[in-house]
Amino acid sequence: MTAGLWLLHLGVQAADITVSAAASLTHALRDVAPLFEAAHPAHKLRFNFGASGGLLAQMARGAPVDVFISADQETMDQAQAQGLVRAAQRRNVASNTLVVVVPTAAGPSSSVPKPLAMPTTLNDLARPAFARIAIGLPASVPAGRYAQAALEAAGLWAAIAPKMIGAHHVRQALDYVARAEVDAGFVYATDAALMPGKVKVAFTVPTAKPILYPAAPLAAAPRAAEGMKFVDFLLTPAAQAVLAKHGFGRP
Numbered sequence: 001m002t003a004g005l006w007l008l009h010l011g012v013q014a015a016d017i018t019v020s021a022a023a024s025l026t027h028a029l030r031d032v033a034p035l036f037e038a039a040h041p042a043h044k045l046r047f048n049f050g051a052s053g054g055l056l057a058q059m060a061r062g063a064p065v066d067v068f069i070s071a072d073q074e075t076m077d078q079a080q081a082q083g084l085v086r087a088a089q090r091r092n093v094a095s096n097t098l099v100v101v102v103p104t105a106a107g108p109s110s111s112v113p114k115p116l117a118m119p120t121t122l123n124d125l126a127r128p129a130f131a132r133i134a135i136g137l138p139a140s141v142p143a144g145r146y147a148q149a150a151l152e153a154a155g156l157w158a159a160i161a162p163k164m165i166g167a168h169h170v171r172q173a174l175d176y177v178a179r180a181e182v183d184a185g186f187v188y189a190t191d192a193a194l195m196p197g198k199v200k201v202a203f204t205v206p207t208a209k210p211i212l213y214p215a216a217p218l219a220a221a222p223r224a225a226e227g228m229k230f231v232d233f234l235l236t237p238a239a240q241a242v243l244a245k246h247g248f249g250r251p
Helices: 003-010 023-039 052-060 073-081 122-126 142-153 157-163 170-178 224-233 237-245
Strands: 017-022 045-050 067-069 091-096 098-103 133-136 164-167 184-188 199-205 211-217
Touching: 017 023, 017 052, 017 224, 023 045, 023 091, 023 170, 023 224, 023 237, 045 052, 052 067, 052 073, 067 224, 073 142, 073 211, 091 224, 098 142, 098 170, 122 157, 133 142, 133 157, 133 170, 142 157, 142 170, 142 184, 142 199, 157 164, 164 170, 170 184, 170 199, 184 199, 211 224
Parallel strands: 017 045, 017 067, 133 164, 133 184
Antiparallel strands: 067 211, 091 211, 098 184, 098 199
């Protein structure tokens, strides 16, 4: 898709600030937007949410983005290595935790008997009862990379990988669990909180690195200066309060 068609697809006007952000930030940033726009009446935010790796690929192909917010440092490091963002303008704006969730009710194809429906450790996921496990595709989804790293550290990746139902972003993994199409899934704590009636947090997954969300304006963006205003705004008490309401921690 060309830059012009991509803009048209999103309904973006020339003066808008276009933000490509990790899917897990969808609800929080939509709530932050009115506060930013009230404080900066001349600016309007437009969002493009998706897997961090997919968003990076769009920008590498020339998608007209003003701000990038990824769910991990690795993807932002790649953006920096490609010259898309500048190190001096990167800011960590939020933190999160990784959890394993299970469906609150067994689906028609669920392989988990009721007594075994609540794993308490990563080792439990290796049991035959947990035959389908939703994980974001590690190549492009940070939540999937965090999950793979945790499983590798526990010596379980070889046992879990054949059971993996790949998701193109973390919200898709959440949907698989909510519809009981899988027996368990790896998502962020903030995602699990969106569907308390459909998914249940089984346990928190330890991660070797903290889950931090870096944000930066695109170096060559036509509205990079305005984009930097939004990045800085995300660290204000007002924006941090909204992020906290959605379950995100301070960076």
